[in-house]
Amino acid sequence: KNQVEQSPQSLIILEGKNCTLQCNYTVSPFSNLRWYKQDTGRGPVSLTIMTFSENTKSNGRYTATLDADTKQSSLHITASQLSDSASYICVVSAYTSGTYKYIFGTGTRLKVLA
Amino acid sequence: EPEVTQTPSHQVTQMGQEVILRCVPISNHLYFYWYRQILGQKVEFLVSFYNNEISEKSEIFDDQFSVERPDGSNFTLKIRSTKLEDSAMYFCASSERSSTDTQYFGPGTRLTVL
Numbered sequence: 001k002n003q004v005e006q007s008p009q010s011l012i013i014l015e016g017k018n019c020t021l022q023c024n025y026t027v028s029p030f031s032n033l034r035w036y037k038q039d040t041g042r043g044p045v046s047l048t049i050m051t052f053s054e055n056t057k058s059n060g061r062y063t064a065t066l067d068a069d070t071k072q073s074s075l076h077i078t079a080s081q082l083s084d085s086a087s088y089i090c091v092v093s094a095y096t097s098g099t100y101k102y103i104f105g106t107g108t109r110l111k112v113l114a
Numbered sequence: 115e116p117e118v119t120q121t122p123s124h125q126v127t128q129m130g131q132e133v134i135l136r137c138v139p140i141s142n143h144l145y146f147y148w149y150r151q152i153l154g155q156k157v158e159f160l161v162s163f164y165n166n167e168i169s170e171k172s173e174i175f176d177d178q179f180s181v182e183r184p185d186g187s188n189f190t191l192k193i194r195s196t197k198l199e200d201s202a203m204y205f206c207a208s209s210e211r212s213s214t215d216t217q218y219f220g221p222g223t224r225l226t227v228l
Contacts, residue, residue, distance in 0.1 A: 031214065032214055034217075038157075041203075041222075042221060042222070043118075043205045043207070043219030043220050043221050043222050044157065044205070044219050045219065046216045046217060046218070049214070049215075049216060051214075089156070089157065091157075093213075093214070099169065099170040100162070100169075100170050100213050101159070101170070101172070102159040104156045104157045104158065104159070105156065106155075106156045107156065
């Protein structure tokens, strides 16, 4: 069964600290993996997209890693800011029989405190 | 910066009524999507649309749902006979050249079915 599991469910850190969010998936056949940031009541905003051959991708203070062998990804946030408080969602796409499926994780809710 | 817009921001309807949710994707984008997020749950893919036809659809997207691009700018989601369980936030998204490109999400329409 295609699943995307994220951990932790929630996380509280102090401003300026780093953190790492985890995503494990069982999606097959794998096409790409995306990380989104979703503020409460808003639409998701894309942070990174990685294909099978990419191990790491950065977007400012966000760095995503992908290990396609172990089917794990992580999102590292450096020098956190109050505005990083949001849900971070991992989405894995499967491509089969000419169509894409998009499987969303339940997200990690991050709160950054001053 | 171009953005996806959605109207209305909030729609309240009676069970059994038809609703049409509207989206204006980014102007040069060719791929369009609808997602939904039931309160407190993860985002779910509904449908993608390219070249005036459905590219992919999920199991959720049954005969009660339909999508249309009635003119050069709007992209609509119609729910024919709403059910209580259709209450959710509905997000429209668009991507430029392919479904592996970055998807840009709109702010969402909150649908409440009474």
